[in-house]
Amino acid sequence: SQKIEQNSEALNIQEGKTATLTCNYTNYSPAYLQWYRQDPGRGPVFLLLIRENEKEKRKERLKVTFDTTLKQSLFHITASQPADSATYLCALDVSNTGKLIFGQGTTLQVKP
Amino acid sequence: DAMVIQNPRYQVTQFGKPVTLSCSQTLNHNVMYWYQQKSSQAPKLLFHYYDKDFNNEADTPDNFQSRRPNTSFCFLDIRSPGLGDAAMYLCATSSGLAVMADTQYFGPGTRLTVL
Numbered sequence: 001s002q003k004i005e006q007n008s009e010a011l012n013i014q015e016g017k018t019a020t021l022t023c024n025y026t027n028y029s030p031a032y033l034q035w036y037r038q039d040p041g042r043g044p045v046f047l048l049l050i051r052e053n054e055k056e057k058r059k060e061r062l063k064v065t066f067d068t069t070l071k072q073s074l075f076h077i078t079a080s081q082p083a084d085s086a087t088y089l090c091a092l093d094v095s096n097t098g099k100l101i102f103g104q105g106t107t108l109q110v111k112p
Numbered sequence: 113d114a115m116v117i118q119n120p121r122y123q124v125t126q127f128g129k130p131v132t133l134s135c136s137q138t139l140n141h142n143v144m145y146w147y148q149q150k151s152s153q154a155p156k157l158l159f160h161y162y163d164k165d166f167n168n169e170a171d172t173p174d175n176f177q178s179r180r181p182n183t184s185f186c187f188l189d190i191r192s193p194g195l196g197d198a199a200m201y202l203c204a205t206s207s208g209l210a211v212m213a214d215t216q217y218f219g220p221g222t223r224l225t226v227l
Contacts, residue, residue: 004154032213043116043202043218044155051213089154098143098206098214102154 003027006090006103013080014111021075021106023090030092033066033073038087038105047088048075080110115139116219118203124225125193133188133222135203142208144186145216146178149200161186162208190224198226 005024013019023033032051036044050057050066050073057064063076077084087107091100117136125131135144143162147155159168161180175197177189190197200223204216 008152034215036218041200041221041223043204043221044216045218046215049213049215093214098208099145099157099160100216101157104152104154 004090004092004101004103006088006106008104008106010107010109012109012111015081017080019077019080019084019108019110021088021108023073023075023103025071025092028071028092028094029068030094031096032093033064034091034093034100035062035064035073035075036089036091036102038089040087044089044102077108080108082110082112084108085110116203116205116217118201118219118222120222121220122223122225124227125190126227127195128192131190131193131224133190133201133203133224135186135188135219136184137203137205137217138184139205139207139217140183141205141217142183143206143214144180145204145206146176146186146188147202147204148197149202149221155202158188193224193226195226198224200224 003026034049035047038044048064050064061078065074087105089105090103094101119134145160146158149155158172175191180186200221202221203219206214206216
């Protein structure tokens with residue numbers, strides 16, 4: 001079966017450390033992968049998109065990697081801050097039509 | 113600011129009583145989506161419109177319907193809400209102009225409670 005898996009356990013880290021979140025998928029061959037941030041009671045907000053031919057993408061303190069062989073994307077937040085606390089969702093366009101399938105998200109808690 | 117607006121933010125309805133959720137956008141995007149998200153779960157796509165073309169997901173119950181009277185507005189109708197339909201309903205848009213790399217813009221969501 002087709003699956004997108006993110007660690008369902010919350011990730012707790014200390015302020016200033018690097019947070020690393022994982023997104024694994026099976027039986028898909030997406031042309032690109034996206035990461036979204038979702039705060040409690042709010043809609044997701046787009047953060048980064050990485051294409052299959054890109055190994056790494058950066059935006060300010062955020063970095064995403066995409067390994068199509070391992071079928072895995074890693075999402076890094078460097079110098080994390082309490083304001084980074086949120087749920088982070090990965091999403092794949094599994095049919096190359098623009099429709100996204102989301103993972104269930106990983107909740108990040110950054111402690112001061 | 114261009115945005116996606118959902119009304120109401122909180123909706124309470126009774127079991128079996130029809131309810132309509134609304135979404136509007138000022139982004140002039142071609143595509144509008146409706147997602148259902150239950151607690152600690154992934155947003156689940158119910159259906160989407162590309163312009164006036166309606167695209168239903170295979171596993172979306174018949175109880176859920178949608179209307180898009182114009183580019184700016186899209187409605188989600190739940191004909192006979194059950195307790196299992198209590199969830200956050202998210203509306204999203206995308207330009208539809210770059211199918212291979214189209215990001216989505218979400219509204220704040222409507223939290224539906226079914227009594």
